[in-house]
Amino acid sequence: MAALPERGEVATYIPPLAAIDPRHFGLCIVTADGTVHMAGDALEPFSIQSISKVFALTQALGKVGEALWNRIGREPSGTAFNSIVQLEREQGIPRNPFINAGALVVADVNLGGHEPRVAIGELLRFVRYLADDDTIAIDEAVARAEQATGFRNIALANYMKAFGNIRHAPELTLGVYFHQCAIAMNCRQLAMAGRFLMHGGRHGRAGARVVSALRARRINALMLTCGHYDASGDFAFRVGLPGKSGVGGGILAIAPGRASIAVWSPGLNTSGNSKIGTLALERVAEATGWSVFGAG
Numbered sequence: 031m032a033a034l035p036e037r038g039e040v041a042t043y044i045p046p047l048a049a050i051d052p053r054h055f056g057l058c059i060v061t062a063d064g065t066v067h068m069a070g071d072a073l074e075p076f077s078i079q080s081i082s083k084v085f086a087l088t089q090a091l092g093k094v095g096e097a098l099w100n101r102i103g104r105e106p107s108g109t110a111f112n113s114i115v116q117l118e119r120e121q122g123i124p125r126n127p128f129i130n131a132g133a134l135v136v137a138d139v140n141l142g143g144h145e146p147r148v149a150i151g152e153l154l155r156f157v158r159y160l161a162d163d164d165t166i167a168i169d170e171a172v173a174r175a176e177q178a179t180g181f182r183n184i185a186l187a188n189y190m191k192a193f194g195n196i197r198h199a200p201e202l203t204l205g206v207y208f209h210q211c212a213i214a215m216n217c218r219q220l221a222m223a224g225r226f227l228m229h230g231g232r233h234g235r236a237g238a239r240v241v242s243a244l245r246a247r248r249i250n251a252l253m254l255t256c257g258h259y260d261a262s263g264d265f266a267f268r269v270g271l272p273g274k275s276g277v278g279g280g281i282l283a284i285a286p287g288r289a290s291i292a293v294w295s296p297g298l299n300t301s302g303n304s305k306i307g308t309l310a311l312e313r314v315a316e317a318t319g320w321s322v323f324g325a326g
């Protein structure tokens with residue numbers, strides 16, 4: 031699937047993602063007053079993949095609070111999303127919650143001694159609540175494919191288990207992780223779900239509190255510094271907003287106080303982030319002046 035190299039290449043290591051047409055493009059911007067702007071395939075569902083790490087992190091912080099940081103760092107890794115190299119030197123403590131190793135520890139926290147389906151159901155309900163949309167569902171074919179081919183993730187979970195930083199049987203923790211990555215959403219649903227991060231932790235501008243303002247600020251900070259793996263610096267340089275990508279080609283970006291933005295284009299750059307999605311966000315930031323670093 032390298033027919034359109036200027037759009038990047040779709041992820042092929044998860045078989046159902048290899049079959050997605052790279053010509054898709056969708057964009058949804060929800061502004062602070064609740065106005066929804068959409069373009070292209072904004073209502074077409076796609077696999078949110080690592081964007082789920084934002085919602086799972088929020089869930090885990092709700093369960094164990096700041097104690098989470100005893101098991102996960104808050105520094106950019108400078109390595110690929112699925113890298114294992116730092117874990118040996120750093121005693122099984124992942125650099126941050128957005129690389130796969132960190133997200134597996136988050137999944138382990140969310141599992142919390144229950145059956146995987148309890149943790150998965152809880153996350154799905156949380157995402158549906160955030161998006162105000164009960165139709166959001168898990169694509170079971172994607173979850174099964176990841177379970178069958180996710181050897182790197184299986185290695186990461188087992189390696190961290192050896193350090194005692196995975197508390198459950200690794201296959202249970204992996205089950206939670208694979209299912210959260212397989213949540214299917216469209217750009218509109220995703221932008222709606224990101225509103226709490228634009229509104230300082232509130233569901234809408236005057237809505238119920240989802241998390242404290244401090245927690246929302248910190249999640250945004252982690253998205254800015256770690257949301258695009260070893261390309262997080264480049265994303266901050268080009269777009270200037272907290273953002274989280276997924277290998278399904280989606281990106282959720284937050285302009286605090288101004289907008290929640292979701293973009294989807296399945297072709298990826300070499301760091302596994304949507305190539306055209308990043309470009310589109312760069313253009314949106316340029317056109318609107320939205321940036322956490324000041325307009326320009």
Ligand SMILES: NC(=O)CC[C@H](N)C(=O)O
Pocket residue numbers: 078079080081111112130176183211275276277278302
């Ligand atoms: N960057 C991503 O979106 C990676 C998520 C994917 N499920 C994986 O574990 O490899």
